[in-house]
Amino acid sequence: MLKAEVVMTSYRTDQVGEQVREEIMSIIRRDLKDPRIGFVSITSVRMSPDLRQARVRVSVLGNPDEKKASIAGLVSARGLIRHELGKRLQNLKFSPELRFEIDPSIEYSVHIAELLKEVLPPASTVDEGEEGTTP
Secondary structure (H helix, E strand, O other): OHEEEEHHHHHHHHHHHHHHHHHHHHHHHOOOOOOOOOEEEEEEEEEEOOOOOEEEEEEOOOOOHHHHHHHHHHHOHHHHHHHHHHOOOOOOOOEEEOOOOOOOOHHHHHHHHHHHOOOOOOOOOOOOEEEEEEO
């Protein structure tokens, strides 16, 4: 029975994490006016089992200086974001403590795609023999 409880807890933390992710994105888009925060995307939110802490993984477009500035802007707005989360998430007893970190996965996938373009031959979109024929 302990295993079922762990699965339920994991499901609950995943659900709350997704809800927190959506709300943080909404807060960033609508409420934050910090010019340091550039084009950011929240890729995932990992909640602690007691739902009191959240690791927010952020993907930022731009050079390393812009990334640092965006994270600094998010860290400085952490109190406002947490306050807004408390108002919006009525199903939680506590507003989670937020920890922002860079998620390099999107940047890495773009890098891999560029490497594959260099290595693989270009694919043709239409076969020459089938063009204009209908059954």
